[in-house]
Amino acid sequence: MVDLPEPGTEVVETIYGPVRGVFRQEMSQFLGIPYAAPPVGDLRWRPPASPTPWAEPLDVRTFGSVCAQDTTGLPGFGHFSDTEDCLYLNVFTPAQSEPGRQLPVMVWIPGGGLYCGGSTGYDPSALVLDGDIVFVSINYRLNVFGFFSHPAINAEGHASGNYGILDQQCALRWVQHNIAKFGGDPENVTIFGESAGGISVLANMASPASAGLFHRAILQSCSGAAITSAQSLQSQEHVGVALAAAAGCDEQTTANLRALSTHDLMAADAMAQQMLGVGKFHIGLVVDGEIIPEPMRELFSTGRFNHVPLINGINRDEFAWFQAMIEFHTGHVISDEEYPSAVETTLAALASSPVLGVEIPPEAIPDILIRYPLEKYPSASRALAAIIGDCGFISMGGRRTTRVIREFVSDVYAYEWDVPDSPVSWPEVSFPYGSAHSQEIQYIFPSFHGGCGVPHDLNSSQKELAKKMVSYWTTFAHRGNPNAELRKNPEWPAYASSVDNFMSLSLPGPTIVNSFGESHHCDFWDELTQVKVKFLG
Template sequence: MGHTYWEMAPKSTVPTTSGPVRGLVLDGMHRFLGIPYAAAPVGAHRWRPPAPQEGWRLPRDAFAYGSVCAQNNISYPGFGFSSNTEDCLYLNVYAPEGVDAGAKLPVMVWIPGGGLFIGGSNDHDPSALVKDGRVVFVSFNYRINVFGFFSHPAINAEDHEIGNYGIMDQQAALRWVRDNIAGFGGDPANVTIFGQSAGAISVWCHLMSPASAGLFHKAIVQSGGASPLVATRGTRDFEQTGLDLARDAGATRHTSEELRALQTSDLLAANLLPEGTFGAGKYEIGHTVDGSVLPEPMADLFTSGRFHQVPVINGTTRTEFHWFQGMLELSTGQPVPAESYGPILSQALTTLPDMLLGRSVSPDRFEDVAKTYRPEDYGSASEAMSAAIGDCGVISLGNQRVNRVLRRFVEDVYSYEFDAPHTATPWPPVSFPYGSAHTKDLQYLFPGFRGASGAPVPLEGEDLRLASTMVHYWSTFARHGTPNSPASQYPAWNRYDAVRDNAMLLTVPESREIENFGDRHHATFWDDVSGAAG
């Protein structure tokens, strides 16, 4: 009879505040997977702050990932899973083989993305960061979709924090790291949080949240754009949304007891978009100003300097919106027709939400936008459309705007742009090249990253060298608060300077510093057509 690799692999046991956990020693790493960091948010715990996990006495096997949080797999390669379970508050710890308690290695805590409505931690291989960067790595799942972000009069009337349950989960995971990571060889006084897309937005939430004080010491924001400058509505402003969604899921009395008895699948189905459409869900969900976790709009906190002023790396990819444009094409089966480009672009500039657009453009300037972003200059109408929306404000130029505010309060701010356009992607092909699209950078930090439903694409040659560069910069920043190390073979990465508008261009064959980042994305033009200061 054969043996599983769990049975054959060496084991290691570490005490935690809940009880001892037993992990595997494989591929040069200690791996502890599926550790519960809070009680299952089911039944009476649905739509409440995370509660303490009940402890255990005997060693608990931590050999396999815990469940990802409830979500519909709506075929967004790079993010979505299929899950119908709300029992999902699990985290994973990786440490270099041979590291013992007390080693005080830097800790990197990854917050996965997915629009706050899909995604999970179970598809990120941290072996390069752990083994080459010599860090302790933590990832976790947190409540998303209607379970993680929800507002309803009956729930909001209860005596607990409301709305941002997914962010509260993340804070519970960070408290677990603070209290336990030393036993795995990590330094609780040197924790870097990092995330991409909605994970990056989550990082901004922690930078603004008083409840996250002292839980981290550095932050890396990947493709978070201008999210701390975008208007944040109050939790109670979404109570009608909660009423409508609950009604669609079968609620009639709208009591707390009835809401918590609704089937997981019915709540997911109530927020599902019709087939052939692209977006987060039928009803808007996301972080809100609840008065506690986020006490005020993030833009007010950010621009007044009332945030945790820690060292920050903040950057984007070169053609961020190509991923969104590609997913739209995969959803609808239609590229942007060249003959309809102008009207479609105008409609997008009118209707896209603030979280994607970021600034208002006067309708009498729509024609100027179409002339600046001509399809013949970009290869296709889809690529021109993507470039225009991507540059407009939140994603590419949003990074510039945010860095300028950051630099007023924080000395150690480092800006970057990722640009590796010719690497194959793990997603299905569309009518145009993805280039350096949103999420493209993840496979350079997490080897073989393919999301939940894509096909892995191994990196080779120059791309492997870029991956090594990024792992070095990220782990060095986690260790020292700067991406630079003495006698490094990698280019010096200077702090952001608003006058120089400098950024590290992470590219092949060699990364290098650039200046006038805004010129790459028509910053002066967008400031003109929107009447905004850059």
């Protein structure tokens, strides 16, 4: 039997030229549309530039390349790539959409620690077909190519440091200019992302340059460091100098820096034992004075951010995934006897990381161990993971971020995802993953399995929860709150700190949980990290 070629879509005109996609999975798919020029050669470490226009229809049936990244042996978000030509986006629309109708647009910003990852691997069919939306996913510059500070480059007079965020903003402007031609409503755009994708959403909420480019936001498992870390562009220049030297650049002029090969830059940052795609040099968001004008802590706590309705959520066992990746790479299983010292060394090591971002005083360790006794957890590793997850993701990224934004935005909805028996796409380790970081993605994007994990199907009850989650997400995109007019799901009230209410996305079905912070010692962590914020609600 001969396979027939998949039918192409009608030609759609964009501001740079016509494109023709493919009909697949009952969707019109436009894959690998260039939204900016390849950021190579003289365009490396510059704001994104317009692509060269084209006249003939561009065939967009396959995903564009992702940013250069080396994640050998890392069963996470990454896709190995050795090219910096990565500024592509994808558009998915319902094949049977009514002509002339403008649907809500959901723009997915993929995660991966701002070091790795890309838009491939996320199947939006449930969102598009069940939720009746237009879906856009994007690639952007990562690691040394997306977040790089160097005195020579910074002196050129253009926005510097946060090139990956500049790419995201360029893609959002592309959506504003083009999405109506694909049946999307440019006045109803929801940006959402998980992990570093969530941090990117927060960065766009904080950035004046993103004003008006989106109208709602969803954060999935966004770490607390996003609103606690405050590295300045200038304070990170020594990192860029050291990295360039490690790549073999002795005379560090702008021309010589841009002449460095992709391979040499990647090799200079590569670790012998990779962990979560993170390299030797600390690279990430910076306060550059323009795209991120001030520390995000100050912008959010004073209300100087883009006010939009928000869903913000975390997973109950966030750090279990990270702890599993550490064990996978090191081969070391933490013993019960090692537990106290492992807590102290891990907290110290993560103080300046994108996971935690705050220092925990050593004298607090005994009190922490009392609150997280070994007998409550299946292993020492899971006990340690509970500490780091509660302090970083759950107290800071979850409840604290929700409360700070709730000061200025009334439509804020909080959740905790907790389905500990969900399929796991990552390697087997010495402890159960539980409701770990990234595990919820498969409930929004069917069979998500990262860059190199193993896909698994949900069971029948998990599939029912996935349908409810997709309904909440897409209803939020349609209405600005997750509650449909004809309610099929349990009502999800806006967050109020007086009751500390989170939606528990769990089995047998979603339920509201009050006094959420008690189960994760959030008040303890707030006091320990010296958070003094007046909360409304």
